Amino acid sequence: MSEQERQLQDLENWFPSVSGEAFAAAREQVLASGQSVLQSEGGFIIRVFPDGRKQRLKPVEAPTPVIPGTIFIIQ
Template identity: 60%
Template sequence: MSEQDIQTLESQFPAMSGPAFAAARQRVLASGQSVLQAEGGRLVREFPDGRKEVVKTIEPPVPVKLGAILTIR
């Protein structure tokens, strides 16, 4: 696989990831399990019956420039 092939595949990832995550979320809820998701600065557990429970408040997302390297402590 060439570098160009890899770059082409990587460029397709953002467009493909949204629908893939949405489908996985629906499968989890349909199986009777809950999902965790970020909503408005909070971590929320959503149950199959639609009920939501706030787990904790979270920090806002960090804007990242393309190609930046972040160190996680």
């Protein structure tokens, strides 16, 4: 593996944890400002309110299981 490929692999490994931290911080900031957030939970889109209440909005399809490294071609 070349140095450039190794660096790219390091970035790809690092990105999920950093993006997860950024998402969690943004979610908390929105809730702290008094607004609600939407999330998927138990097969439904759920609105979560700052006080912790949850409201079911609509059902959604189950996620598609994907094996890491799988390539999808979108046409």
